Amino acid sequence: MFKVKFIPENTVVIAKLGETLFDAARKAGIFLDAPCNGLGSCGKCKLKVLKGSVNFRKSHHITESELAQGFVLACNSKINGDITVEVPAIQTSALSGMKVEDLAGTKDQQIIDTVINLAAENHILFNSPMQKAYMELDLPSLDDCISDWDRIKRHLLKNISYSEALCRLPILKKIPHVLRENDFHATVTYFAENSERIRVINIEPDDTSDRLYGAAIDVGTTSVAAFLVDLYNGKIIAKASAGNAQIKYGADVINRIIHATKKNGLQELTHAIIKETINPLLKKMRQETHISKDDISVMVASGNTTMMHLMLGVYPDYLRKEPYIPAFLSSEYLKAADLGLEAYSESLLYILPSVSSYVGGDITAGILASGLWSEDQNILFMDLGTNGEIVFGNKDFLLTCACSAGPAFEGGEISSGMRAAPGAIENVRIDRKTFEPTIDTIDNQLPLGLCGSGIIDAIAEMFRAGIIDSRGRLNRNLKTRRIRFDEYGIGEYVFAFRGEYYIPKDITITEIDLENFIRAKGAVYAAVAVLLNSMGMDYSGIDKIYIAGGIGTNISMNNSITIGLFPDLPVEKFKYLGNSSLMGSYLTLRSTDARKKAEDIASHMTYLELSTDSSYMGEFISACFLPHTEIERFPTVKDPRKII
Amino acid sequence: MFKVKFIPENTVVIAKLGETLFDAARKAGIFLDAPCNGLGSCGKCKLKVLKGSVNFRKSHHITESELAQGFVLACNSKINGDITVEVPAIQTSALSGMKVEDLAGTKDQQIIDTVINLAAENHILFNSPMQKAYMELDLPSLDDCISDWDRIKRHLLKNISYSEALCRLPILKKIPHVLRENDFHATVTYFAENSERIRVINIEPDDTSDRLYGAAIDVGTTSVAAFLVDLYNGKIIAKASAGNAQIKYGADVINRIIHATKKNGLQELTHAIIKETINPLLKKMRQETHISKDDISVMVASGNTTMMHLMLGVYPDYLRKEPYIPAFLSSEYLKAADLGLEAYSESLLYILPSVSSYVGGDITAGILASGLWSEDQNILFMDLGTNGEIVFGNKDFLLTCACSAGPAFEGGEISSGMRAAPGAIENVRIDRKTFEPTIDTIDNQLPLGLCGSGIIDAIAEMFRAGIIDSRGRLNRNLKTRRIRFDEYGIGEYVFAFRGEYYIPKDITITEIDLENFIRAKGAVYAAVAVLLNSMGMDYSGIDKIYIAGGIGTNISMNNSITIGLFPDLPVEKFKYLGNSSLMGSYLTLRSTDARKKAEDIASHMTYLELSTDSSYMGEFISACFLPHTEIERFPTVKDPRKII
Structure with a gap:
């Protein structure tokens, strides 16, 4: 020892x-x-x-x-x-909390405004399935001696538009005491199971109808973000985010699934997301707002299919093995306490329905919140996080696919890559003559690595400056101390020297990194191409492009086009949505109409399996160039040196 | 110490x-x-x-x-x-198990025959809500890559007549493994929530569709009886009974309710019925039949309103306080495990709906099983156990009331009274000349006391022999060693002398006992009278009388008429039903139609509150005589000595 x-x-x-x-x-x-x-x-x-x-x-x-x-x-x-x-500092820094603004991507009021506009335009009512009703019941007498529960039911069914009421056993046990505590004045919390039937999940003495809260949670592979919502007015009263504690068992879904197959692995992963990630977020938001655990009656969560398996504790291994079969895609409302979530004992959890093994409820939520499903125009929706999911459609059709882009967009598989945490290089400019870089880091801290938007900038700038060619190979003829080669002849470009910043190691992009990143962006681009092809369309058929996901707020659309990640369309057509998964959860939390719409979206989305599509490999190989083998697809990028 | x-x-x-x-x-x-x-x-x-x-x-x-x-x-x-x-032996004997035959009152085949006839005549289908389906699913492929649960759902909805299927979380967790254990051949157990929707509560590899069991339980204040039922063919494969372990906290519902108001009292009572009474019964039946706990998927229980409160752990104190308000009368199917019942973890429990605080689900079950609700004729249904409940009606109307007869019919409040256990005197004859009694005891054991039917016989015989008068006073002029008086002048008649049988004490009926029993029978008779009066009818309006409950198989209808417990109608009109509560539970277990009929019966029964009825006290006082103050109501009893 x-x-x-x-x-x-x-x-x-x-x-x-x-x-x-x-x-x-x-x-x-x-x-x-x-x-x-x-x-x-x-x-x-x-x-x-x-x-x-x-x-x-x-x-x-x-x-x-x-x-x-x-x-x-x-x-x-x-x-x-x-x-x-x-x-090293980079190890601890990469795991430190990101700012909520970055994660939510948009500010509260913007979210509320977006959601209100979307709802108004589409006749979506804010009809939360969880409601409270304050009742002043008639006192029992020998002439009116129906049971306590029948008395409550009689009042409820007379005053609300449902025909059937049920009561959970733990509530039944509370009823006799609670009713007599305050002269048969009490407040019930009820959940509308459908348009006919409600189920009472709580009873409290006196009038507590102004205390009804819910939580919306985006369960990302890398980060988890949540809102605490006042269900009366829809106000976001607290928000919080943290890294997904499952990260210690692997960075991407594949490694998490592999861990889940080990002894106790699945339990560890479920514990990590519920007990180590979501519960602390809920607690933090409750403490900030002085709201009791018992006042949180409902939650909505969205995440990719693997995250939902792990959150519910369902064995996920068949998701990653051909023919890629999930155990489930959707679920009815579950008892949050059954999952170990810290909320009121009878509170309910809804998870947004997934579409397939690799297109999850986060995408359903994103499509819901984006309003794409109600548009006449053809919209391309791209969610770039730890993986890449793409949806193309409008109010009449929805086509989707997922590409295994890997974690490169979040700094994974890149030697100096890191997530968008303090110290990450997020913007890069390279002088066309001296080949010297100018870098900006998040929070202006000492540079620790490159995050997704930084890598995109870096590659675009290296390409424009002639430092790399279309294949991502370094120009061996340039005279600059920034470019160097190892004993095997593999080159790298140095963005920050160790000595320059007193950092543990040089921050570079190697030719292997370039290859990795180009493969990732090629996978995304090829997926878009195949999706359009399958509709008999080309890029001219895209009216708007929505970008969502962890790739980050500071992504440059221009640079993304330059490297051939996005199709070459006018930047006005692009819109960055932020965390559309969280927005979709928030909307679902507030509205049964929205929940039904989400289920409608998930069930009507046509999933295209790229691994069996004969044209995908060709498109992928063609796209593994900067910007693309067929340079005519990128008219504005034709001769990079002329752009700037 | x-x-x-x-x-x-x-x-x-x-x-x-x-x-x-x-x-x-x-x-x-x-x-x-x-x-x-x-x-x-x-x-x-x-x-x-x-x-x-x-x-x-x-x-x-x-x-x-x-x-x-x-x-x-x-x-x-x-x-x-x-x-x-x-x-003393009487203390332990009174609590020993009674024979199942006695408790069920009728034999298996009789029960099945009765139920089948009743169902056939009334178009009640044996459509148990709990079903199994064996499935040989199509294997998943890249072209058919729906989720495991969607695959099951697709198969189910194609093959059975429901439009919606839900799955419990613990089952969802089992699905991926179970399906792959035997090549996607598996059996699901599902519960039909209504005519549209099923909920899967179990999945097992391969074909287990021949193993589906349920339990029917009669939860009596004194005794609990149960059947284990094969839900495929309706066969009763095991039966068991035991004293209700709550007895240690009081013999009748009032004393149990009082105990429930003490510290931990309610928990003790719930523990006593679930863990100390029902679970051992279930275990005994499982062991006899070698059936696993996990194969019991559904249970149905019936009992009086207090028993149902105590079984569910609901505070019952307002049941006994004016205006006598129960917390609930009915419930949806509950998870049996939530109550601590030992069965499959997701198995369900249904309790028959009660009518009021003192007319419980046992009466609803009894009316269901009796077929009274489908008859053209007017039927009087009397359940005489620890209390007395009465129903009068036919297919068009149902009127009910409860009288506080106390436990006298089961030997309570009688100095030598006991329940119908071995050693109880159940039949009595008294010689008209010598005034010497002939007694029969249950199982021919040494006499330990008098049970309900024995007390009825004893009083009728004492009355006929002129040992007592209409007021229940002993004839002070008779010369017999059987009659004696204490220092206060209170008399008693001795049925068994201590020395004669080597028993701990003489078995007697005292004038106080006679007063108690006459009050009990008076309460029942008065209740019948008031019920008939409220319909503007007299005894001639009764076409048939059904007797049910713990008063026992050996009750003499003739003697019951003689003492004025039952109206003076021809004995052919009387029918002893046995444990009609258990029969109703059994029928409900096998049939959703029957369950709906029971709910219909409970909701359509008109409850008459005797304590507020102005005529009840007068009727009661008139009935506190043998057979009655108005002797013309009992034409066949006019001069007792002439009858025999």
Whole structure:
């Protein structure tokens, strides 16, 4: 048994001979930002050995210079004695909370306005299925000796437009006391199961009808964001966000699914999303607003199909194995307490319905909130987060597909990539003559890596400046200290030198990164092309493009076109929606009409499976260029040097 | 602290100074048959002090001779030192299990035949809401990649006549594994919520469609009886009965309600009925038939309104306080596991709807099973158990009332009374000349007391033999050793002398017992009279009389008429139904039509509150005679000595 000490936390854990540093870190409660979850493929779990040594295999993820400084891959390092290691700042920073504004993407009033406009235009009523009714009941007498529950039911059915009322057992148990506590004046909370029937889920003495709250939750693979909503006026009274605590079990859905197949893996993932992520968010919002747990009566959540499986505790492995079968796509309202959610014991949870294994309820929610389903014009909806989902349609049809773009848009699989956290380079300009970069970081902190929008800028600028060619290969003839090559001849461009900023390592984009990112953007572009082809259309058929998802607020549409991620259409046609999944959840929370519309959307969306589409591979290969093999598809990008 | 030892159990418990023997017995797990639950009023909790002594107040329940033998009332005896007491055989015997035949009242085949005939005549289908379906699903492929649950739903909705299917969360979690365990061949158990919608509550690999069981339970105040039913063919595959373990908290509903208002009282009562009574019955039936807990998918229970409150854990105190308000009368299907019932985790429980605070689901079940609701003729239905409930009606109307007859029909409030357990005197004849009795006991055991039918016989025979007059007073002029008087001049007739049978005490009926029983029968008769009056009818309007309930199989209709318990109608018009509550539960278990009919019956029954009826007290006083003050109402009883 050996001691393993982690700096700067100064945490010490005991480890066995042969155990990896990765496992020791997990035991120490230090969660390394490792998308591959310790499989050795992502190269992200770098730690610096300060004292002692480890047994490790050589990896291309560790350069000679890093090796000299003591860097090792935690997952590839077996403990052979007492050791002290340092966890680099980037590891902890990448997991720190992002700002709510970034996650929600839009401000409260904008959300409310958007939703109100959308509802008004489409005759969607704000008819929340969860309601309260204050009752002053007639007192019982020998001439009117019906049961307490029948008395409540009689009053309810006389005063609201339902024909049947049911009561949950725990409420039945409360009724005799509550009614007599305040002279048969009481407030019931009821849930409209359908247009005929309500179910009473709470009873309180006296008039509490002004306290009725709900939560809308976007369950992202990377981040989770939530609103606490006053269901009377629709006001967003609190909001919160945090990284999805499942991240310690893998960065993307595939690695999470693999973890779910391990012993206790599924329970760990469910615990991570419910107990370690959503419950703390709910608690934070409750504390900010001094709202009791018992006043939260309903919740709506949206997320991709895998997230919904993991949240409900349903085995997800068949999602990733051909023929890619989910266990379920939709569910009726569930008891939130059955999932371990911290809310009123009888509160209900609705999850937005998914469309297929890789087009989830977050997309349904996004389409709902975007209003695409009510438009005459043809709209392309692209959700770029940890994966890429695309919808094309209007009020008459909805076509969708998902492409395995991987986590590149959120900084994954890029050697200096990171999520849009403080210190991430989010904007890049490169001087056309000196080839020197100008960088902006989130919160103006010391640069730690490149986030999605930064990578897009970087590639577009490198391309325009002639630093890279259409294949993403570095120009070997340029005279600049920014470009260098390793012993295998693989080149990289340096955006920030270690010495320049006193940061742990240089921030670069390598030719391997470029290849990875170009493949990701090629996958998205090809998906759009196939979707349009299947309708017998080309880009001229797109009237508007909505961008949603974790790619971030600061994405440059121009640069995205330049690298061939988006079709070459006028920037006026683009609209950044922000977190449309959360907006859709919020709307569903407030409106049964909206919930029905969401179910309608999910059931009417035609899913195109790209892996079986014969044209997809050709489109993908053609799109793995900057901007594209067929340069005529990008008329404004024809000769990059002439644009700027 | 003192030691208290109970013989013959040889159980020793530690008790404090001043604690009662009643409490000590309870701690020792010895449940004394005390209807008043230790209030000192019933005089039943007699124990014999063998060694040591107690502090006690004198009580009219203990005679001088009993006192001399060491008998004390446990509830009235405070411990003041180490003591050894004997628990008389009558105490333990009264609580021992009765025979199923006695409780069910009728044999299996009779029940099935009755139910089948009733159903056939009334177009009631045996459409159990709980069904199984074996499915051989199409295997998923890239061209048919709907979710597992949608695949099941597609199959179900294609093959059965419902339009909507829902799935419980725990089942959703099982689906992916179960489907793949046996090549997408599986069996689902589903519950039809209504004519449109089913809810899947179980899934098992392969074909298990031949294993679908349910339980029907009659929850009586005194005894609980149950059937285990094969839902495919309706066969009763096991049956069991036991005393209601709540008896230790009081013999009748009023005492139980009072106990429920004490600290933890309600929980104790709920625990007693669910965990100590019903679960052991279910276990016994499962073990006999080798049926797994998980194969019991649905249960139906019937009981009086108080029993249903206590079973569901609902506070019952307002049932006994004017204006006598129940918390509820009916409920939708509940999750049996939520009540702590031992069955499949998602199995459902239905309770038959009650009519009012004192006319419960047992009466609804009885009316259902009796077929009264479908008859042209006017039928009087009398359920004589711990209380008396009466229904009068036919297919066009149903009128009901409850009378507080007390537990006399089951041997309560009678000094030598006991329930219909082995050793109870159930038949009595008295020689008209010698005034010597001939007695029959249940199972031919040594006589321990008189049960309901025995008391009826005894009173009728004493009346016919001229031993008592119309007021229930003993003839003071007869020469017989059987009649004797105490120091206050109160007389008693001895059915069995202690010395004759080597039993702990003489078995007698006292003038106080006679007064009590006459009051009980008067209450029932008066209720019938008021019910008929309210319809503007007299006895000639009754075409048939159905007798049900715990009064027992061996009740003599003739003797019941003689004492004026039943109206004086030809005995051919009487029919003893047995445990009609259990029969109604059984029918409801097998048929949704029957369940709807029961709800219809409960909602259409007109309840007459006797306590507010101006004529009731007059009728009651007139009926407190043998057979009645107005002797012309009992033409066949006019001169008792001439009948036999």
